[in-house]
Amino acid sequence: MSEQFNQEGRLAILLRRGWSTALGLAVLTLIEYIVAAQIDSPILWLLPFIIFKGGLILEVFMHASDLRTRDEGVH
Amino acid sequence: MIATSSSSHTNSAGVTNRRAANRLGLWLFLASETFLFAAFISSRFVVSGTDQPEHLNQGLALLLTLLLLWSSISAYRAEVAISTDNRNLFLRESMTTIVLGVLFLVGVVFEFKEALSDFPAGTIYGSVFFLLIGLHAFHVLTGILVLAVVWNLGRAGHYDSDNHWPVEGAVKYWHFVDLMWVAIYPTLYLFGGS
Numbered sequence: 001m002s003e004q005f006n007q008e009g010r011l012a013i014l015l016r017r018g019w020s021t022a023l024g025l026a027v028l029t030l031i032e033y034i035v036a037a038q039i040d041s042p043i044l045w046l047l048p049f050i051i052f053k054g055g056l057i058l059e060v061f062m063h064a065s066d067l068r069t070r071d072e073g074v075h
Numbered sequence: 076m077i078a079t080s081s082s083s084h085t086n087s088a089g090v091t092n093r094r095a096a097n098r099l100g101l102w103l104f105l106a107s108e109t110f111l112f113a114a115f116i117s118s119r120f121v122v123s124g125t126d127q128p129e130h131l132n133q134g135l136a137l138l139l140t141l142l143l144l145w146s147s148i149s150a151y152r153a154e155v156a157i158s159t160d161n162r163n164l165f166l167r168e169s170m171t172t173i174v175l176g177v178l179f180l181v182g183v184v185f186e187f188k189e190a191l192s193d194f195p196a197g198t199i200y201g202s203v204f205f206l207l208i209g210l211h212a213f214h215v216l217t218g219i220l221v222l223a224v225v226w227n228l229g230r231a232g233h234y235d236s237d238n239h240w241p242v243e244g245a246v247k248y249w250h251f252v253d254l255m256w257v258a259i260y261p262t263l264y265l266f267g268g269s
Contacts, residue, residue, distance in 0.1 A: 011159040022148035036265035046261050053257045061250040
């Protein structure tokens with residue numbers, strides 16, 4: 001019973017984390033689109049967006065830090 | 076008793092080491108794929124600078140980006156679900172990811188159709204555009220196939236919280252495809268500016 005509760009609690013926390021990241025990525029994508037539409041040569045303005053979005057995907061979705069810690073999968 | 080406990084400990088260590096080796100192998104594979112994409116992305120700047128044609132379908136490209144982002148969250152949910160033994164959620168979310176991937180490919184076909192009339196593959200920008208989008212679409216297609224295999228095995232009762240490496244691998248690959256799009260989208264559609 002307690003184990004099931006733990007699993008459900010963990011699931012809820014991880015899902016919330018995923019949704020927040022996805023929302024952040026969506027907002028960054030829309031800002032990126034608006035910046036590109038407003039500025040003539042936006043390459044330097046867009047680079048931080050690309051790096052930050054890439055970092056979010058690597059860290060939250062792909063668990064890149066597992067390579068350092070050798071943790072087991074989703075955490 | 077001591078022998079059994081020692082054997083179980085050895086097996087557990089073996090599984091952990093194998094999973095760590097699998098994971099490292101996948102990351103090395105993804106690193107090699109990154110070099111491939113980097114070569115194609117850099118070719119865009121070498122052959123056409125940051126110039127881009129006026130007739131790019133910006134709305135469709137933004138829609139495709141959001142579709143892929145949505146598929147990333149559903150893939151993440153599928154992995155989280157199986158890691159907490161929630162099979163129904165895993166099956167639902169992995170199928171959602173597959174459907175969104177197929178929709179992405181349908182969008183790419185529309186994009187190709189429009190682009191072919193505006194800047195054929197024989198033009199400088201066209202050659203880079205079709206190469207990059209085509210390379211990425213091929214990766215989306217392979218990702219869909221891998222996810223379909225994983226979904227089918229999951230439906231048959233494979234995988235649980237202790238044993239779900241194939242799910243983790245397939246989902247990581249899917250996120251990698253999304254990660255590459257994060258670079259390809261501005262490279263082809265946004266760097267030319269207003």
